[in-house]
Amino acid sequence: MQNKNGKMIFIFLLPVLILFSAFFIYPLAYVIATSFSKWNGFTAPQFVGFDNYKYLFSDENFRLSLRNNIVWAGVLGFIQVPLACIMAMILARRPKGWKFLRTVYFLPNVISQVALAMMWTAIYNAQNGVLNALLTFVGLGHLTNNWLGNMDTAFAAVIFQQVFYIGYFMIVILASRLSIPDSYYEAAELDGANILQQEFHITIPMLKPILITTITLALAYGMRHFESTFLMTGGGPAHSTSVMGIMLYTDMQALRYGEGNAIGATLVIFGGATIGLIRYFLTKNSDN
Amino acid sequence: MKKNFLVALLAIMLAVPSFVFANGQSESAGDKEIEIRFSTIWVGADTKAAPVKELVDEFNTANAGKIKVIIEENPDADAYRSKINTMLGSGSAPDVFSFNPDQTSFMFYDSDVLMDFTDELKGDWASNFVDGAIESATINGKTKSLPFEMGYTPIWYNMDILEEAGVSEIPQTFDEFWDACEKIKAAGYVPTSQMTGGTNAWTSMLWYCHILNAIGGPNVWEKDFATDPVFVEAAEILNRMYQDGNTTVDAIGGDAGVSGGHFLAGQTAMFINGPWYIGRVESEAPEVFAATQIGPGPGDKYSNGQVGFPQSNLVAANTSDPAKKEAVLSFLKWMTTPENAAKISQASGAMLAVKTPGVTGNRVQTQFNEAVNNASFLQTHFQFNFATDVMAEFGQALAKMASGKATAEEFVAQIASKIR
Numbered sequence: 001m002q003n004k005n006g007k008m009i010f011i012f013l014l015p016v017l018i019l020f021s022a023f024f025i026y027p028l029a030y031v032i033a034t035s036f037s038k039w040n041g042f043t044a045p046q047f048v049g050f051d052n053y054k055y056l057f058s059d060e061n062f063r064l065s066l067r068n069n070i071v072w073a074g075v076l077g078f079i080q081v082p083l084a085c086i087m088a089m090i091l092a093r094r095p096k097g098w099k100f101l102r103t104v105y106f107l108p109n110v111i112s113q114v115a116l117a118m119m120w121t122a123i124y125n126a127q128n129g130v131l132n133a134l135l136t137f138v139g140l141g142h143l144t145n146n147w148l149g150n151m152d153t154a155f156a157a158v159i160f161q162q163v164f165y166i167g168y169f170m171i172v173i174l175a176s177r178l179s180i181p182d183s184y185y186e187a188a189e190l191d192g193a194n195i196l197q198q199e200f201h202i203t204i205p206m207l208k209p210i211l212i213t214t215i216t217l218a219l220a221y222g223m224r225h226f227e228s229t230f231l232m233t234g235g236g237p238a239h240s241t242s243v244m245g246i247m248l249y250t251d252m253q254a255l256r257y258g259e260g261n262a263i264g265a266t267l268v269i270f271g272g273a274t275i276g277l278i279r280y281f282l283t284k285n286s287d288n
Numbered sequence: 289m290k291k292n293f294l295v296a297l298l299a300i301m302l303a304v305p306s307f308v309f310a311n312g313q314s315e316s317a318g319d320k321e322i323e324i325r326f327s328t329i330w331v332g333a334d335t336k337a338a339p340v341k342e343l344v345d346e347f348n349t350a351n352a353g354k355i356k357v358i359i360e361e362n363p364d365a366d367a368y369r370s371k372i373n374t375m376l377g378s379g380s381a382p383d384v385f386s387f388n389p390d391q392t393s394f395m396f397y398d399s400d401v402l403m404d405f406t407d408e409l410k411g412d413w414a415s416n417f418v419d420g421a422i423e424s425a426t427i428n429g430k431t432k433s434l435p436f437e438m439g440y441t442p443i444w445y446n447m448d449i450l451e452e453a454g455v456s457e458i459p460q461t462f463d464e465f466w467d468a469c470e471k472i473k474a475a476g477y478v479p480t481s482q483m484t485g486g487t488n489a490w491t492s493m494l495w496y497c498h499i500l501n502a503i504g505g506p507n508v509w510e511k512d513f514a515t516d517p518v519f520v521e522a523a524e525i526l527n528r529m530y531q532d533g534n535t536t537v538d539a540i541g542g543d544a545g546v547s548g549g550h551f552l553a554g555q556t557a558m559f560i561n562g563p564w565y566i567g568r569v570e571s572e573a574p575e576v577f578a579a580t581q582i583g584p585g586p587g588d589k590y591s592n593g594q595v596g597f598p599q600s601n602l603v604a605a606n607t608s609d610p611a612k613k614e615a616v617l618s619f620l621k622w623m624t625t626p627e628n629a630a631k632i633s634q635a636s637g638a639m640l641a642v643k644t645p646g647v648t649g650n651r652v653q654t655q656f657n658e659a660v661n662n663a664s665f666l667q668t669h670f671q672f673n674f675a676t677d678v679m680a681e682f683g684q685a686l687a688k689m690a691s692g693k694a695t696a697e698e699f700v701a702q703i704a705s706k707i708r
Contacts, residue, residue, distance in 0.1 A: 042379060042398070043398060126537045127536060127537055146538055146540060146541060149540035150691070151687070154541065234485060234683075237684070238687040250677050252377070253373055253676045253680075254676045255373070255395050256677065
């Protein structure tokens with residue numbers, strides 16, 4: 001009986017395994033294999049050993065892009081997710097208008113990244129942007145700046161516009177939070193626990209599995225971040241906002257597929273290792 | 289029974305993609321109408337959109353039932369370039385398309401994905417093109433793209449601003465240029481439009497080329513970029529254009545919309561772009577259009593040099609189907625007859641690599657022609673001479689230098705590090 005179930009499970013898994021192998025395992029192996037070659041995409045790859053990796057790790061801009069990806073991952077995982085969690089905990093207490101707020105916070109997730117990037121580019125514009133106009137209006141004209149053109153502020157400006165789009169993680173955490181029985185909170189209240197104590201001693205421990213999942217997802221998004229930066233700054237000025245995805249894209253456009261694939265392989269290996277390590281520390285106590 | 293059903297199902301599954309992805313290929317067989325997909329950016333607000341569509345419609349009417357050209361619209365030039373590169377890299381291509389001729393695009397000549405026009409151009413067809421055009425698209429004896437649009441990028445001067453600032457003549461030397469900049473700033477305007485953003489820092493890249501023309505003269509691109517001091521000297525001048533209010537505050541990080549937008553708004557006095565921009569200035573900023581005078585950049589050791597380069601080449605996908613090849617060639621020959629090229633040039637103001645008899649332009653178009661015809665020499669731009677990743681590095685290095693975080697030597701070194 002057990003043997004028969006095993007066969008059935010295998011048969012049901014087979015289509016997914018085939019698709020996964022065809023569209024992930026095979027391309028990944030191909031990317032890694034060609035990352036050791038000089039290849040323009042249409043002539044035969046020439047094996048060059050570790051030359052592409054040596055070149056990349058000696059390139060200051062690549063190291064900067066790698067650092068930026070790590071910052072992105074950290075900000076999304078450890079600032080965006082906690083913000084989403086706080087908001088989910090507030091909304092779960094069903095304050096007046098909570099359903100409206102839930103929709104409002106989620107709304108940016110259904111708007112195109114392109115539209116959002118264009119909007120923020122206009123907000124940040126040094127000459128005609130809303131932000132500088134606002135600063136001037138409130139008497140802080142000395143703080144006006146070319147937000148996306150200044151090497152010292154561009155990276156923070158791009159991250160800032162993204163970090164408050166907490167809707168996706170908030171909805172996921174809220175769904176999990178609403179499944180915690182009210183009786184737990186009622187019992188705690190009878191024992192004299194205030195709201196903060198209830199959240200720290202009931203909500204957060206109960207949400208731990210979903211928090212680990214959302215943090216993992218956020219880290220993955222951060223490691224492969226591309227869209228809004230590409231649309232708003234193209235990685236500039238002077239590579240200050242560059243991420244590995246943009247470097248990969250630039251190499252592909254220049255038909256340097258060997259180098260591009262070395263970036264891709266580094267992204268997969270480094271991203272996987274970082275996420276694995278953080279998950280290990282987050283789940284260590286749970287396992288115990 | 290079950291086995292037969294599974295075999296039939298499998299056969300259907302295998303057959304479906306061939307229908308879905310056929311993309312008109314199968315229609316070329318037999319007497320069926322041949323479908324040609326023409327992927328182009330000459331759509332929407334582009335000034336060439338209307339005449340190109342008109343010519344395609346005329347071609348379709350003349351070849352009804354035999355050939356049908358379908359325009360695939362790609363209004364975003366950067367996205368179009370990415371799409372074409374990705375398609376070519378994967379070994380496929382639209383039936384007919386265009387690319388920016390540069391060192392990256394020419395790499396595709398080594399592949400079999402592009403149609404080879406070399407033999408076809410040995411006949412009368414070649415006489416449709418202006419002198420030297422075919423040669424500019426020929427590499428190792430193979431002509432796998434057809435020169436179509438030429439880019440000439442002289443300086444656009446807003447004479448209303450210059451005159452208000454007390455500058456009555458276009459600056460002829462750099463001393464006169466800097467003097468004019470001071471007067472323009474004193475009058476409350478910004479001297480130059482610049483940009484470090486976009487894929488190629490277009491406007492500033494062209495300023496750099498004009499400066500190189502002035503101090504490096506013709507054949508400057510034959511010099512070694514990494515070591516020849518002329519490139520550092522030109523970078524110092526370009527950097528000065530970014531300092532002391534000589535350009536707008538949003539130039540670092542700004543794209544073509546920013547750079548062009550300030551000129552259209554009458555905020556900047558000097559700007560650079562090609563003839564394709566004339567129609568836009570005329571329709572969106574008639575006062576600026578009326579005040580525009582086209583001329584050379586300031587001279588130094590050399591004067592009156594202009595920047596000119598192949599802007600768009602027409603390209604076709606290679607095909608083993610003789611009927612399809614014949615149809616594609618027929619369409620390309622139609623698009624490159626002098627009469628039809630003249631229609632495009634007349635309507636859009638574009639300057640073509642195909643002869644365009646009888647074209648009469650507006651005042652600014654005429655000045656463009658005069659600037660090109662009177663130039664002491666024509667020289668290609670930075671983008672034509674380097675691969676796209678080197679081009680992309682130009683804007684990044686410029687932003688660093690203009691921000692005061694790199695010297696002119698470091699600017700050149702950063703770009704040179706990408707030249708491989």
